[in-house]
Amino acid sequence: MVTAVRPLGPRTLADRAALAARAEPELRRVLAEGEAGRVLLLVPDPHARFAAVELGARFVLDEVLSAGYGLCSYVFAWDPHRDVPASVPDGPLARYVTGFGDVRMLPDLATVTRLPDRTVAVVCDVEWPGGGAVAAAPRTALTAALAALERHGLVPSAGIEHEVTFTDAAGTPLTGQPVDYAVGGTEPVRALTRELAGVLDAAGLEVESARAECHPGQFESVLRHRDPLAACDDAMLQQLLVREAAARHGVRASYLAAQDTGLGSSCHVHLSLSTMDGSRAGMEAFLAGVLRDAAALTAVWAPTWNSYVRLRTAPFSPRVLRWGTDDRTAAVRLAGRDGARRLEFRFAGADAQPHLVVAALLAAGLAGIDDGLSPPPEGEVTGELAATPWRALELLRHGRLAGLLGEEVAAQQEALLAAEIDAGLAAVTDWQRSRGALRS
Secondary structure, three states: OOOOOOOOOOOOHHHHHHHHHHHHHHHHHHHHOOOOOEEEEEEEOOOOOEEEEEEEHHHHHHHHHHHOEEEEHHHHOOOOOOOOOOOHHHOOOHHHHOOOOEEEEEEOHHHOEEEOOOEEEEEEEEEOOOOOEOOOOHHHHHHHHHHHHHHOOEEEEEEEEEEEEEEOOOOOEOOOOOOOOOOOOOHHHHHHHHHHHHHHHHOOOOEEEEEEOOOOOEEEEEEOOEOHHHHHHHHHHHHHHHHHHHHHOOOEEEOOOEEEOOEEOEEEEEEEEEEOOOOEOOOHHHHHHHHHHOOOOHHHHOOOOOHHHHHHHOOOOOOEOOEEEOOOOOOEEEEOOHHHOEEEEOOOEOOOOHHHHHHHHHHHHHHHHHOOOOOOOOOOOOOEOOOOHHHHHHHHOOOHHHHHHOHHHHHHHHHHHHHHHHHHHHOOOHHHHHHHHOOO
């Protein structure tokens, strides 16, 4: 069974395309000889999940590899319930929901991944029927940010750390106490995590480390660093496989930003920059650019109502903007040694869309390079992320995201956050009931 190679470290867009071209003959052979019976086409949506279509191997071989396949355009404007927020039809995203027509999924063969049951997964780019880019697609936004960096002679490498909480059907964590770096105490999930290790290895996702984390039921599986498109695609593929393995054990895999008050789960992003010849590049101006725009981009790091519980209450999810050397209490941590220095951006929660998170980091960092910024002294506070979704929405409307990632991404994030606020205000929760009982 075929699985695409995931080269470590930085890789240009041209190198990715060349690898995809080299992978096509092997994939065609696998499909023709029946080693794979089904192909799962995957497109990242704005909610850190895949829109998917499963197709027969022969049909993919005969038509889809050369012509693509249709996907309804509203995928890039829908809310978590797959409804269209009220503001979308009258704004820059109107074309996504007018007639609910198709965009074309174009398989990126650099992403081919072996799944169980003779299935192959392929992550796709998307384009309009006339050939134009689908600007609101998270993968499009990331590709555009990478292309802009390459025009400056820079190529990034990224590593993404996702934390997940394993719970029973009622939402109770499977371990009753913190399990940071623990072996003892993790027995309730040992069978699951051992199966998961085998599944991820079989998929070729190159796990660097896996361990119990600092909150009840919380675990972290870290993939090795790679080009940002691969890092984000593979982080989402890992989530897909984690959820499927958990379901086989009757367990829920939760990527809430805050499983409970003070219990944060994150999407930490490690980034380094190289020049086109492979030499390490300095990141001082890049760091300064990210710190300048981090607050304005809060909605990208914190897209849900629950995100703000993490930002307000979780001690290792710092809202205050400063950087520090090997300091996990800082919003940006300078990590690594000698020639392997990297920046760890600790803004985003586990519920954030990874392609948009990394695209926003790259665009903000590049703006810092363009403007010749210098970073503040280590430890100096330069501001803070928005503490509420209302404040994040207000900052979105100032237009900085549109300048960095385009009007359609900005309109998408504004519509989705406004819909999230409305949904939160319309919900009756256990907290409201218990609070109300105190007034009786």
